[in-house]
Amino acid sequence: MATHILILGGGAAGILSALKLSTIKSRYDLEVTLVDPKSYFEYTPGIISVLGTRLDELEKRFEAITQAYETLLPSWGIKFVQGEVEEVNDSEVILTSQTHLAYTYLIVATGSSYPFPFKPTTTQLTYAERLEALRADRASLEAAERVLCVGLGPVGVEMVGELVGTKQLTVVHGGTEVLPRLGGEKFGNKVLSVLKKNHAHVILGEKAEEQPSADGQSTRAFVTDKTHQRLEAEKVYISNGLLPNTRCLVRNYAASLNRGFVRVNEYFQIPGHEKIFCIGDIIDIDEEKLYFTAHMQAVHLFKNLSAILAARSAGQEPTLAPYPGVRLAVVLSIGPSRGITYIDPLVSMVGFGRGSLLAGVMKWCIEKITMEPSIKMWINEGLYFVQKHRTLKAKLD
Numbered sequence: 265m266a267t268h269i270l271i272l273g274g275g276a277a278g279i280l281s282a283l284k285l286s287t288i289k290s291r292y293d294l295e296v297t298l299v300d301p302k303s304y305f306e307y308t309p310g311i312i313s314v315l316g317t318r319l320d321e322l323e324k325r326f327e328a329i330t331q332a333y334e335t336l337l338p339s340w341g342i343k344f345v346q347g348e349v350e351e352v353n354d355s356e357v358i359l360t361s362q363t364h365l366a367y368t369y370l371i372v373a374t375g376s377s378y379p380f381p382f383k384p385t386t387t388q389l390t391y392a393e394r395l396e397a398l399r400a401d402r403a404s405l406e407a408a409e410r411v412l413c414v415g416l417g418p419v420g421v422e423m424v425g426e427l428v429g430t431k432q433l434t435v436v437h438g439g440t441e442v443l444p445r446l447g448g449e450k451f452g453n454k455v456l457s458v459l460k461k462n463h464a465h466v467i468l469g470e471k472a473e474e475q476p477s478a479d480g481q482s483t484r485a486f487v488t489d490k491t492h493q494r495l496e497a498e499k500v501y502i503s504n505g506l507l508p509n510t511r512c513l514v515r516n517y518a519a520s521l522n523r524g525f526v527r528v529n530e531y532f533q534i535p536g537h538e539k540i541f542c543i544g545d546i547i548d549i550d551e552e553k554l555y556f557t558a559h560m561q562a563v564h565l566f567k568n569l570s571a572i573l574a575a576r577s578a579g580q581e582p583t584l585a586p587y588p589g590v591r592l593a594v595v596l597s598i599g600p601s602r603g604i605t606y607i608d609p610l611v612s613m614v615g616f617g618r619g620s621l622l623a624g625v626m627k628w629c630i631e632k633i634t635m636e637p638s639i640k641m642w643i644n645e646g647l648y649f650v651q652k653h654r655t656l657k658a659k660l661d
């Protein structure tokens with residue numbers, strides 16, 4: 265009888281898991297199914313460049329970072345079900361359509377929500393709907409004179425990178441430092457110097473709260489909480505944190521949730537529910553929520569699942585490896601051709617002027633690799649190998 269592996273979520277972690285499992289499908293008689301409410305894969309780190317692209321080139325740019333699941337997955341022997349998971353229990357998941365899907369092993373990779381336009385809303389489940397919404401968003405940016413960005417985390421930094429020098433820009437950030445956990449002072453200072461050189465108004469260490477605006481329509485107004493500055497803009501981007509998509513776990517696994525994030529053991533299992541694995545943005549571990557970490561977790565989980573399947577077919581107990589964690593590697597864009605890169609602990613590229621050209625090229629290469637399934641699989645396997653040995657070595661030193 266076939267073993268059913270069900271994957272919830274077709275983002276970074278879910279897609280890589282599906283692709284990796286497709287390589288051992290026939291060896292262990294697997295049926296692999298991926299569920300997602302959308303009909304298309306969207307490469308999230310590429311979306312900010314879509315937002316910054318001219319209207320007449322937007323569709324081409326958006327097309328480059330998306331793939332229809334129905335085209336991508338069946339060609340790897342993976343079944344796709346479009347739907348939103350409402351509830352998970354120890355043997356099946358239930359979609360909002362009331363469809364029940366049974367599983368032998370479950371991978372929950374439902375990621376996180378971010379305000380529009382950074383992630384699709386529930387009314388942008390098809391490629392056409394999302395494209396139309398992005399076009400409208402871009403048109404409203406083009407019409408705006410003043411732009412307000414709330415939040416200077418990695419997403420906010422990439423967004424202001426697209427905007428500096430083109431608009432009257434105000435940035436409010438709750439922290440007193442920028443990107444303190446990614447690349448240290450050098451990274452944050454670089455971002456601030458780019459903003460300063462381009463005459464952006466930057467407010468650090470304050471929160472901005474929305475107020476009724478004067479004209480009620482074309483502008484939005486915010487007031488900061490300490491110096492009470494009133495900020496008005498025709499266009500506002502909010503990127504002040506993510507919300508884990510774990511509503512489907514609330515009914516049966518509430519005790520395993522911490523502020524919405526899932527507590528997992530070192531094998532990514534929900535303790536006491538060993539057939540359910542959770543990876544990516546939804547998990548409560550001390551690791552940055554990044555595409556790179558989601559990919560590394562997916563490769564690690566694949567290795568443990570392979571061990572489980574091999575042991576099962578030999579009638580033995582599996583030996584699982586604990587997740588070693590990875591050292592930080594992050595590339596952020598600052599506009600269309602430049603960026604900043606930090607690869608812990610050796611490489612830090614911030615460049616001159618608006619950032620490093622080399623980091624911009626790296627960002628472009630990562631996108632190309634991610635959009636090409638077979639290359640993505642092998643590159644991530646290689647990165648995992650390097651990370652595993654670096655992490656083990658660091659622990660031994």
Ligand SMILES: Cc1cc2nc3c(=O)[nH]c(=O)nc-3n(C[C@H](O)[C@H](O)[C@H](O)COP(=O)(O)OP(=O)(O)OC[C@H]3O[C@@H](n4cnc5c(N)ncnc54)[C@H](O)[C@@H]3O)c2cc1C
Pocket residue numbers: 272273274275276277278299300301302308309310311312347348349350373374375376378382383418419509512543544545546553554555556557558594595596597
């Ligand atoms: C704008 C932006 C830019 C970013 N840039 C970078 C970057 O440059 N570098 C970097 O390393 N990281 C970046 N990140 C972070 C990175 O995108 C995430 O950490 C990563 O995508 C997490 O992967 P994931 O698989 O956990 O979740 P996601 O990639 O978010 O995928 C989750 C999937 O689950 C689906 N889903 C949601 N709810 C359900 C449900 N109930 N049932 C079924 N499916 C569901 C969603 O539709 C989605 O397809 C960025 C994030 C944002 C928002």
